[in-house]
Amino acid sequence: MIMSKAQNKQIKLGAFLMQTGHHIAGWRHPDADAEASFSFQHYADLAKRAEAAKFDAVFLADSVGVRQSDNAALFRSARSFHFEPLTLLSGLAAVTEKIGVIGTASTSFNEPYTLARQFASLDQLSNGRAGWNLVTSSSGEEAKNYGLETHYAHQTRYQRAQEFHDVVTNLWNSWDDDAYVGDKEAGIYTKPNSLRSLHHRGEFFSVAGPLNVARSSQGHPVVVQAGASEAGRSLAAATAEVIFVAHQTLEEGQRFYKDIKNRVAAFGRNPDHTLIMPGAFPVIGESRAHAQEKFEQLQNLIHPEVGLALVSSLLGIDLTGVDVDSPLPAIPETEGAKSRRQLLVDLAGREQLSIRDLYLKIAGARGHWQLVGTANDIADQLQHWFESNAADGFNIMAPWLPGGLIEFIEHVLPELRRRGLFRTEYSGSTLREHLGLPIPAVHSSRKLQGAVA
Template identity: 45%
Template structure:
């Protein structure tokens, strides 16, 4: 590991905790997903700790679970990401603002315009998490009885990316002259009409907003299936993923970085940040006791429903104390989620009930221990090229977030594993990513002065 290599940390904040029992934990804010005052406090604490970004996932339907389980879920309501992040952009200065937007149930012009707006509102801190939408229930909210097939969703997503980034390049960085004396506001020679006509999409353009401050908002991708990995390798600059252990994380890291290189990209311009729940205690035993308490708050209804979602089929009729059936109904939901459940069931010989308890709380990667022991583990992951950092999920809020920002981060900083201060103002600068050139208006002379580009855009 190079001496200067440091972790990147983003915070997964929609929902504010992935753990089903989080809202019931003693001292937690039960309404944290839908309380602006709490969310403002959270993002300001994360910025004070120098996190790279505040990351919002999104759903386009109420989660497809039985009502008896739904009534126990804290993810039922939350703010629409763009609305919330636009508000939070005005009470923060440096932390990145990442939002999920679907390529299946939205249009490229909408997405390009919203993210360009957020990038300008935040002075260059926006990021787009490209998703194809795995929840089949979403289709019914958009006039479609059936969810688009998995392969078709990824085909559309790849073309969608090309259109959105093309729209962001509609204007040269210096297109808006705003010369009051001559009366010229826009130089029409520096405006490009996209006129895209492809297999999936037809968009004329140009975008009716100036080029984003970052050139393009940072591109995030979360797919882990083979099509998802390929899409990430070709398009993503930050990959949010779920890794069960270091071996699977290293395999995924090498695979996506290798695909990126094969696609002609610099692998260092793609950061891979596995999701990790962090529980900090005064001792290992104290941290484990917190997790046991948290898991005990997961109701059985939620446990069964969560397993059903991950498998893409209703498991309530299965024998709870027997093994998972070997033959499951076909599903059009996430293939990656189902494969993960099947692998866990086989490797650990778990009953359906045990699987439900695992997936009903939080079944992903977790670091549970003292600030020192967690820092030790994170350093190993970084040095072993299993990650470039982590997407941090919190066990409960506010205390779980405070434990990370006030106890773990100072330990990482003490070891030189994490920044003590921001060195730039844009999310691209935090992540060490170059500003994309405009494909339609290349600069007359090449420049590597990122700060000069950024300042030039801010004055437009």
């Protein structure tokens, strides 16, 4: 057994909930809930299980379009239906009490005031448990749903995202923490001079403010980011409190961890207040052979059309008609997601993979870290990454749902707890308390003189 890093340092865990599970053929697993994509009860049951297991948060990804690069594959995949995250998380907040609720919302196809108001409302409704996963959308299908023939250029997306973040976080600071008075006798509802306007005019947005939602018990939602390109790293270092990322090897994880922590410090921020949580896709068996058998069961359910479409989507090009048993052709630069494209190109080159080999390699975790073994094996690997400065925690990506998450809770968590690496009870009630993050101070800005709401 590997010795623990520090007595007061524990692994952070998110439960990444994706419809029927993260394996591209997970919906075909005999025990998967094939109707999960339109079942609130499915998500409610998962959130309650994750809360009972003391996870830090549940997390929902999102895209605002149906990817139609391969229509044949589209009808063989369970990825086309999914709830809008804020609507679903509001429902989950009502049936849970402690666990954080983190949702994805794009800076490419939203307005800062609307998004700031929605997430601030979720933060209030959940009593300080909300988190915003800030992303820049990457697919052309999404752009066409918002009046654009072509997507924004990659660099433009990140410039827009930086300004978007700044507007949103300043709107979240519209009111002082002690703004509410509620003095019926004096007739004063909010403290005079407790409100500040924004009057923002930038390259992409013009927003007057202030926001008409008060700050929550955790100040404002936790800001999460998931980009790993050069532009993504710069944005994350400047803004993120949690970073979700995909890595294949310990060495990749360590390089990213060191780079981000140094960049965060260069921005004058505390590196301990930016947590790095790679995705981890666990397949758990009673023995290593049993785990591999379970994994192969899923792999055998992948239709070649679906596998090829998955690679096409992550690379940002259409590979329809290409021989799947041929090597990956030269992949041109696109305006799509840079970091995931590079991860796949590097993986195919490093391991000399055909296109079929590549889609089999990524069908489970889409480029995230894949772990197949016993509960003890998986606990060992999570601990090793954690103690080797490759991760502060992990976003757990169950292969199929609900069974994959249940197996992690029942078999891996007890082993992590035995090693003192994961909590047995929550010590607080807000997402920031779970993650060990400070309440952000209200930024100083011009106040509305004598403002009373």
